[in-house]
Amino acid sequence: MSDRNLRHKTVPVYDDDDAVEDEIDGKRTYDVQDKVKSAKFNADFLLDLEGHELTFERIQTVGMSDPIRIKNKEGLGLIVPDSNSFSVSDVRAFVGGRRVVDVMECKTQRALEMSMREFENYFEGSERKYIYNVISLEFSQSKLASLVKRPKVVDCLDWIDLVWPQHLKHIQTEQTNNLNNMKYPKVQKYCLMSVAGCYTDFHIDFGGTSVWYHILKGGKIFWLIPPTNENLNLYERWTMSGNQGDIFFGDMVSRCQRIELEAGNSLMIPSGWIHAVYTSLDSIVFGGNFLNSFNIPMQLRIAQVEERLKVPNRFRFPFFSEVLWYALERYIHTLTHKSFLNNDFQEKNMLHLKKKEEESAKEEKIEDDSSSDHVHLTPFEYKGLQKLIETLEYLPKTKRNIPEGISQPEELLEAGKSLLWQHSGDDIDLAVTGKPKAFWPVPLKSKEIQQKIIRKPKPFGTPVAGKKPGVGRVRRVRCKQCEACLSDDCRSCVFCRDMRKYGGPGTMKQTCIKRRCTNPILPSTVREEPPTPTSAAPPRDETSSKPGRRGKRKLSGNEVETAVKMIKPEEVHEESEDESPCHRSQLPAVVISRVSTGDLMKYAVRPAVVSINDNCSSDPQRHEKLGLDRRGWMMVFRYLNHKDLFQCMTVCKDFLKWCTSPVLWRNIDLTGKRVTSATLQCLVRRTPTSLNLSQTNISYKQLLWLLERSPSLRELFLIRCSWSSVSALHTASCPPIRVLDLSWTAGFTDSHLKNLLSVPTDTRPGQEVSHTRLQFCHELSVAGTDISDAGLKLVSSCLPHLKTINISFCMITTEGLSDFIEQNNATTTSMSCIIAQHCPLMRNNALLFCTKLEKVKELDFRGCKNISEEACQELVSNSKFMLKMEEPLYIVAASKPA
Secondary structure: OOOOOHHHOOOOOOOOOOOOHHHHOOOOOOOHHHHHHOOOOEOOOOEEEOHHHOOHHHHHHHOOOOOEEEOOOOOOOOEOOOOOOOOHHHHHHHHOOOOEEEEEEOOOOEEEEEEHHHHHHHHHOOOOOOOEEEEEEEOOOOHHHHHOEOOHHHHOOOHHHHOOOHHHHHOOOOOOOOHHHOOOOOOOOEEEEEOOOOEEEEEOOHHHOEEEEEEEEEEEEEEEEOOOHHHHHHHHHHHHHOOOOOOOHHHOOOOOEEEEEEOOOEEEEOOOOEEEEEEEEEEEEEEEEEOOOOOHHHHHHHHHHHHHOOOOHHHOOOOHHHHHHHHHHHHHHHHHOOOOEOHHHHHHOOHHHHHHHHHHHHHHOOHHHHHHHOOOOOHHHHHHHHHHHHHHHHOOHHHOOOOOOEOOHHHHHHHHHHHHHHOOOOOHHHHOOOOOOOOOOOOOOHHHHHHHOOOOOOOOOOOOOOOOOOOOOOOOEOOOOOHHHHOOOOOOOHHHHHOHHHOOOOOOOOOOHHHOOOOOEOOOOOOOOOOOOOOOOOOOOOOOOOOOOOOOOOOOOOOOOOOOOOOOHHHHOOOOOOOOOOOOOOOOOOOOOOOOHHHHHHOOOOOOOOOOOOOOOOOHHHHHHHOOOHHHHHHHHOOOOHHHHHHHHOOOHHHHHHHOOHHHHOEEEOOOOOOOHHHHHHHHHHOOOEEEOOOOOOOHHHHHHHHHOOOOOOEEEOOOOEHHHHHHHOOOOOOOOOEEEOOOOEOOOHHHHHHHOOOOOOOOOOOOOOOOOOOOOOEEEOOOOOOOHHHHHHHHHHOOOOOEEEOOOOOOOHHHHHHHHHOOHHHHHHOOEEEOOOOOOOOOHHHHHHOOOOOOOEEEOOOOOOOOHHHHHHHHHHOOOOEEEEEOOEEEEOOOOO
């Protein structure tokens, strides 16, 4: 999320006159207030304990199977801010007003994005047309983390602290949960901010994690359902049915308990419990997720449930498989003193100190006391390790995800089996020690880890005017003239209360909110040099600060002279082998620093031009060294992949010029890569006709900038990208795309599709656009999105040249497919391929409508449970076309006989 641009984030508002509102509104047919008042949910699962009673010894004895409520945090070891003075404004001050947060619109259960400042204005304001809920603001790397300390029992349970390599956690610098920059599973501390009326439907926390909650302000109502086999099977069917808005899951199970939490209450929910949450009063809640050693079987089962439900990776527990490997390695190391970490990880985590301690301790021990070294495991840990080893052993190789720190994984599994045999007769009473069995031997501090880790230098950087190498960034100074600079401290904001001169701890080291300068300027030490940009810098997600308004405008660190550099050959070998062709490690890097927003459009990035008549060189000796002229080498380059082309670029200037020819870069795949400013620059220079940006971090502004400069683009793949990025296609500058793949686009609904297929409104003077820019699209994929019959009807009316459509995993009915085919004659004439895998609402009648297609070549209904093979066979036999059924429910055109 750190790579998102905050200036273009707007909250979608659905107009009352929207033609498809009734179909996509997602309203619940039941009233949550009736469920709140109902006396039906009166099961008795909850345990009420005092804070001092919830100890690690208790969990070692009885395990973690029931939810626990602690009405008073005294004795729990929990530290939170003062509830009387803490507010959403303080959260914004600690995490930053530009921090983008995921917001759930409770009426439709759809996810939106807002900046923290926008949500603060909404929460503190009086107008609440929509009910918004923030449940995923993770703040463990922000300044707010120092004010919140988890219950001490969670510190003894959390695998992230006990088994994950410490040096990876300490080098985490990204505050947001961007997976590209995440070094450890960052799910330990969340701040939940909800207005009255918010409702989160029944769910299981990702990865089967256990959860701790503390209500700082307001009130919450929970419905709790135990994770029995029957309930989990019902939950899977309920989730796959698509009728969550019609059925309250608590009515489907035999036992469900409703509990009410007030301000000051804390709650622990064990792994796998199915629960829903209703906010009775405006609330601020602190909480967190954690994996532990006492719920391993349930955690593994929930991960399997997520796999069957095809939950997207960004909604799962980060690095789940990697945590399992590290947990097994820690148990083996602490119990057998044998490590399976590679030497680099052992050195960075200082395991050699532990080994020295163990060797010296062994010399002092008496032979008779050798039996005391045996550490007993609790039954929960023993059964969990047994299931853990079994799962890791039988995982497919493609899903093992062995972390880089683990060496010899097969030997690790064998050591785990041997460990189970040695501990098969452990004493339950001796296993209760009050201390975790798996842990890191030597606690490290951040400074120690920073000294031990040698970071690789970046391949290139942006030069800064007036600064020597190694000097920090230029910071602006006070203008000393505005009202804020001339005023005194307010002594009431969070920063004033933290200052030592007013009795605070002095940890935040921030100025008073009232005294923040409104017109900061650059220091006088910055040299004044005119910028000389040669081309427009692609948009970045970082927001540049405005220049000072006093006197002559000075250059900032973001407006420096353009520097064009080539990547050194030795830096190439340090990159991963599977890097995409347009990644900065595989292309000549054109490092162009940012220019001011006002100057952005003055410069153009043009494609690389290679003259057809350009020969290798006028120098005959150089021509002889190269062996072939340009045409000969171009014939050779056509057979090379992009990685090999990059290697050729480093040979000589002629090769560099020829290998950048757009002819060699027609198809570019950046799946899962990080899109940067240099990447966009290279894409524009190579003018690809097919571009794959699936699962990338590309933002709205970046994609818009790219589309405006890519007139030759014809195929675009945006699988698993967010709607905020995909919406950039709704522009008059969009090229005539023929193939568009929007599969599994997050938050993509009928209203968004209607917006995408509408006539763009950003036309330039003299430009007339009377139809959607996607009018000539031949292939469209919306698989895995929230498209319904209304959206499919829009496709039929707006895309007359469509030949192939993929609606797999969508809630499309037989009637919707009928309207799609019969509404427009152009559809029956041009449509040749319909892919509708795993559409639960499709029935046999859908095959009858498909017979009306005049050029049918492929019909794929695999996974549709309500379509029979007999109906497909009947279609093949009665069709006037030469069709055959290659697989069950998969019909293709038969090849003509020779």
